[in-house]
Amino acid sequence: MGNKTRTVTPHGVETTDDPDDFAAASVYDKLNRPIEELTPFDKDDPSITTPDKTIKTYDAVGNLTQVSAPPSAGQNVRNITRYTYFDNGLARTSTDPWDIVTSYDYNPLGQQTRRTLTSAGGSSNRTMTWDYFPDGKLKSRSDDGVPVGAHVALVDNTDTSNTLAVGPWTESTAGSGYTGFNYHTAPAGAGANSFTGHRSCPPMAPTRCSSATPKASPALPPTPRTPWTPEPRRHPRPSTRPQAAVPG
Structure with a gap:
């Protein structure tokens, strides 16, 4: 052929x-x-x-529905990206190996008018839009970027350059619902174990720390929460220069 x-x-x-x-x-x-x-x-x-082998899967009408790429270095879980489609064959969503979802929307002529990226768990999103003239030429576009106060700094347990584990932590892939290749657990104890993430946050920005826990079957034994410490924020020093008067 x-x-x-x-x-x-x-x-x-x-x-x-x-x-x-x-x-x-x-x-x-x-x-x-x-x-x-x-x-x-x-x-x-x-x-x-x-x-290494990349495997591609299709649906009954020939749309590419899944790309299974080889595991990253040092990992044993394949990197899988999934795709869904509208009835007319246009791409509807794509979900990457980190559960980041990109959704698409179109006008009646099939031109893409909206694209939204949603983080794993849905805590933040970013939307881009396009508008067109009747002859199909691009009229305008917009990108809301990362909304003010919604900056996301991700640190995963496999991000060895930005994490520090103290004490015994066991790697596992049991259960489901976790983000990334795997997760780590520590035995119950006196709290001597810690797992610290280091990530710089924007100056003066509010910081919120969260973690994703797996849905295990059978259930995992309770694991004590340990500190997840973001990189200290560096606040700008107050200016010592005299301020000009603003007319009333």
Whole structure:
């Protein structure tokens, strides 16, 4: 059918003993749709002895409904993005591996008029809109950005450069409803364990800390709450310059 099934990278061209060395491959289904993408690999390199695989899934009418990408470095949970559609085939929503949802809306001509990003759990969102002239040219656009007072600074337990764990913390993927690849729990005790997140917040902005706990089945034993400490805010020093009088 003329589909590209294999690409040999320059490193692979220089290899004479292995025809699959550093070669990327694509696999198609009976309907001629790409269902697997395999990354280049090298059987002689301990870090990439086998190819990573991205898997694509479609619905009954051919819309792409899911992309399952390989786990991130050091993880064992695949990065899955899901898509839904309107009856006319236009994209309705997309949900990334961190449960951030992007929703879309259109005018009767199929032009995108609204796009809203909603954080995991729905605590904040950002909306962009577009308007058009009758001939289809863009008339205006708007972006409400991050609403004042709703700045979100995310720190996940796997964000090792911005977290500090003290005491024994056990990694788990049991249950459901948590955000990210996994979560950590600590045994009940005298409160010696702590898990601290470091993230700079905007000066003078209100700070709210929250955590997502999994829905476990069977239920997990109670775990004592430990401090989740944001980076201290740096408030600007009051100006010592004389202020000009404002006319009444």
